[in-house]
Amino acid sequence: MSDSRVSSVIQEWAYPGQAHPHHVSTNHLAQMDMMPYSQPQGPARGGSDEKGAEQVMGLSYLPYNSSCLINPPSVGSTNRHQSHAHTQQDFSSFLLPTLRAPVNKRSINKNSTEYRLRRERNNVAVRKSRDKARRRVLLTQQRAQELQEENQKLQTRIGQLTQEMDTLKHILSQRRMHAAEEGPAESDIQNQI
Amino acid sequence: MSDSRVSSVIQEWAYPGQAHPHHVSTNHLAQMDMMPYSQPQGPARGGSDEKGAEQVMGLSYLPYNSSCLINPPSVGSTNRHQSHAHTQQDFSSFLLPTLRAPVNKRSINKNSTEYRLRRERNNVAVRKSRDKARRRVLLTQQRAQELQEENQKLQTRIGQLTQEMDTLKHILSQRRMHAAEEGPAESDIQNQI
DNA sequence: AAGAATTGCGCAATAC
């Protein structure tokens, strides 16, 4: 509920090599709801795996967290992602110094194993969280459905009871009249109801 | 419910110019729920605008839809996105011909105005759709809440009616006894209820 | 202080 996320303003700086992949989408056919959200092992989880992408970076442009990319030549991509490519694009070395805006920030090496690990862990968490959300929504819908049905039944029940009440009251009033004719006394009905 | 999306296997082919940006995120502070999902005009919608990015491309490697990128020199970015940069990166012209794998597919120029237009329209649609989904979920939650409350009231009402019924029945049985003492007759109560 | 959980976003595939 507290979404004060200032949103990310990512600036592409690498003048020439500025592209930064991203997407590297994978197959995600298995929606398995039972799976413990294991890391999408190589070809697992989808089918063919993803690749791609080594981006020079995407730095955010925010006051509290703008990141510059210092894409070091460490092209040794060890992750299934960004398997190939990025053979040349370190323009950053001479381009960014000029264009790069918030040069003062933490640099994140998107090729580092640590980065990939964090990303992968987050991806797992994201999938888990979304599954959870989906289930929650479904449960809420079901609950609403059930409540609606129960409501219907209760309404019906109330209708029946009300009718019975009317009948009884009618009968009682009749009785009272009869009783009055014979001998005016015992007027407890009015008081009791 | 029919999510047969085979997932996308995006292959980065541009040997050298292969990077493809992506992200270019913008500030999205305004979550405005009233806005008609207008295209994120320049600085509008967030604050600072996004830029960046022209990637050489990312082609999918699927049987039914693998796309190659034929990033033509048409670097003339006209969109607010990728405002600057992409001043030179047409490696594709001489690199892809060699490495490009599934050369037989539709080529998508990610720098084309048409592509950006489509993307932007889709982004708008996505935002709209998600807002709608969010509202739907909220409504369902509210409805469940209301139904729950109404249910409570109905239950209470039924409790009251039931009790009154019992009282009336009790009174009637008393009366009947009295009536029986005086003169056994008119036994309509049992039949009427 | 660090990792997990959330959430907005854009992309691409696909449903409509």
Added chain:
DNA sequence: GGTATTGCGCAATTCT
């Protein structure tokens, strides 16, 4: 053809 949905990964934040 175009919009609407949906899964996904990223990054910023929040929660623990």
